[in-house]
Amino acid sequence: MPFETPNTGPLTPQSENPSGFAPLRIPLFRDRWIASTISGLGTWMQDTAGTWLMTALTRSPLLIALMQTAASLPVLLLGLLAGATADIFDRRKLLIFWQSWMLGSVGILAVLTFLGHVSPWTLLAFTFLLNIGSSMNNPAWQAIVPELVPLELIPDSVSLNAASNNLARAVGPALGGLLVAAFKRIDTGSASVFLLNAVSFAAVIWVLVNWKRQPLFKSTLPSERVAASIRSGLRYVRYAPQLQATLVRTFTYTFFISAIWSLLAVVASRDLHQGALGYGILNGSLGLGALIAATSLPKLRRMVAADTIITTATLYNVITLLTLAFVHVAWIIIIVLIISGFCWTSTMSTLNVSVQLSVPDWVKARALGTYLMIFQGGMALGSVLWGVIADRTSTPIALTVSACGLVVTLPIVWRFHILQGPVPDLTPHIPGRPAPQLLTSTDPTDGPxxxxxxxxxxxxxxxxxxxxxxxxxxxxxxxxxxxxxxxxxxxxxxxxxxxxxxxxxxxxxxxxxxxxxxxxxxxxxxxxxxxxxxxxxxxxxxYEKEITPSPHENPQLGEVSSST
Structure with missing residues (x-):
């Protein structure tokens, strides 16, 4: 089913934009996209180098899988807070702060690794700190998309953002693995990758510093406090069935698919007997497939319903998990992973578009924060489970259990439909009548x-x-x-x-x-x-609160009758 908006027809019609690259004609979006690609390249280089460094520091599958947890857990803990702050405060200033936080975190990790003062727990701690910045950054980063492009270009913009991430994912892991392999010592090669990642954040900061932001929604009322903003965001999610369906599908998908990401390094090292470069190629195969998906999704969406895209991707990843478990031929796994990457991005981009198009701007960052929290929560919790199972049994058993979980839960989540029917018109409505005027002198914060x-x-x-x-x-x-x-x-x-x-x-x-x-x-x-x-x-x-009269106003009030 094609995505539609009221009174505008299909989004980005094929006759006008068959390729889905129209957002790149907008200079501000293009600059953001290029900077994001550079930063993403550094991030995926670090992901490969950090995970491979962990395999050199420890033989424990659990500690290796915890690298994925350290990357995902901050979003689970901070997703709502990140969304609330992005809806309250200036998103541009927030983004500059958190990009600087990430630059500092990975820069310190690079120095410690160069000096040889890194242990498995140090690596996990700084990976966690880095991803605190990422989790606080991402809701605001995604929420600014409607400020950069027209509504009808949002689906293509989301696809291009996915293409940016997956271009980095396709190239970054291989580059990261190659750079680590270029040094005699794994820690020196990893430290070099960490340093390059720190520098990559400067590109994003430069674009943000030069951005003259004009927000779409600006309240004339005092800003909500953070706690109240979180409550109102949760209340919105509770009474938004379309958003709830997206969140359910997101969690079930990422929880089981996380086995691919968290155990791929173990498969590369122990089953395929590959080094850092080999692991980077496997990881890059996922990214290559994801890049192909991101560039072809605009056409695919116009021909195939969102539910069909997600279901097909789910079934294929059952094959991927079983292949990783039982097939130890490198070239077969590479082909399977390329298609798996295509399915991954097709699903996650569709779910992201569903969030972008189903919530108004006043709560968009909170909705995206909740989505990212559910997404990374599924990744973090799944990674722990699959790591524990692999640690206590074997990697093939963990991958097989994950595949079975996808099959069992698919009929359950099928009733949660994604992007069915026309997209609601979420442009703000300007009230035709002024706000009621109170005749009593009441504090605006009084209530209920x-x-x-x-x-x-x-x-x-x-x-x-x-x-x-x-x-x-x-x-x-x-x-x-x-x-x-x-x-x-x-x-x-x-x-x-x-x-x-x-x-x-x-x-x-x-x-x-x-x-x-x-x-x-x-x-x-x-x-x-x-x-x-x-x-x-x-x-x-x-609500009228009880007022206790002063005894000076009526002396008899100070007397208490024994009959009462």
Whole structure:
């Protein structure tokens, strides 16, 4: 099923952009893409060098698999925080800070490795620190895509970002392995790769420093605090079924597929008897397939439904896992890994596009942070499990169990559909009416606030109203309501009362700013069913806290009667 947006038809029609490279004609996106490719190249060189250095420092499959966990766990721990900060603070400044953090972390690791002061746990610790920066950086990095390209180019932009990462993944591992192999000592070669990766972050920092950012969504209200921002992000996820489906499919896929990434170094070293260069070639084979996928996805999406792409990729990776487990012929594994890389990027790019197109800008970084948290959480938890199984049994058993898990869970997750139907119009809706003015002198942070709206519905419109008002429930709760209800008057069946609670008056004002065009269409439909000369009447009530009068105001209040 092709991706569509309201009133614009298919995204990037084939007649206008058959190749999917239109975003690169935009200078700002192009500069970001080039800088990201350079940085990604350094990252994948480091991934190979770091993992291979670990194989030289220890023989434990668990410690080797923990390299993948150290890379993934920070996102599991910090994904929501990263998304919240990216939605609250200036994304450009955040990105500069976290890119500098990563430069510093890998730079220190390079120095320690050159000096010979690196151990398995030191390597894990600095890999963890590096990926703290990556986890805090990524939601903001992905959320700025709509600020750089028009809505209709977002799917192609996501594909090009995947192409950037996978171009680096295709070339970086082989370069990293080659550079490590060029030195007599593995630690010296690895340190050289770490140093090059540190320098690569400077390219991204340079682009960010020169970016004159113009955000798409800018609230006129005070910013949310971080804790409140995280709560509102979680609330949005709870009441967004389309986003939930993406998250379920993401976790199940990455949890089992993580066995490929976490145990590939063990397969290369022990089963294929390869060195650093051989491991780099195997890792690069995944990247080559992923690069092919990223450049062909724009055409593929227009012909094949998203669910079909994900299911086909899942079934093929069952073959990949079993091949790694039982086939020890290098050239066969390389061919299998190239196709596996194609399937990997096809799936992850489709899931990423689903997030980008299903959430509005005010919560986009939090949604992407949640997505990345689920993605890396699946990778981290899966890597630990497969490492433990391989450590206590064997690598082929761990890979086989992972393949069986993919097969067993596929029928379960099939009901969670991805990108079905037209893409909702998530452009912000400008309210036609000014915000209600309060007659009492109330602090905007006081609450909770109860909003009550009265409707009169004719009997012939009852069924339609009932369906529409329950659609509006999801809108209210996603935009900030903490409770919602619809009540029918027992003595007047045509009279209905919609009631919802907000944490404060300020949160209610924020909810008005968060309404999208798609949300407003639902609300307008509900109001159109109201039967009356005047619009539905709304009332706004703020919780009245108990006030204890001072004894000086009424001396008798200080006396306590024995009868009470």
């Amino acid at each position: 606030v109860r909003i009550s709206i009265e409707y009169h519905i004719s009997p012939e419109n009852y069924a339609e109203f009932n369906h529409a008002i329950h659609q509006l429930r999801g809108v209210r709760l996603r935009d900030g309501a903490i409770r919602w209800g619809i009540y029918r008057d027992a003595r007047d069946p045509e009279r209905f009362n919609e009631t919802f609670l907000m944490e404060s008056w300020l949160d209610y004002l924020r909810s008005r700013e968060r309404v999208t065009a798609a949300d407003e269409a639902i609300r307008a439909h509900v109001r159109s069913l109201h039967n009356g000369k005047e619009p539905p009447v709304a009332s706004y009530q703020i």
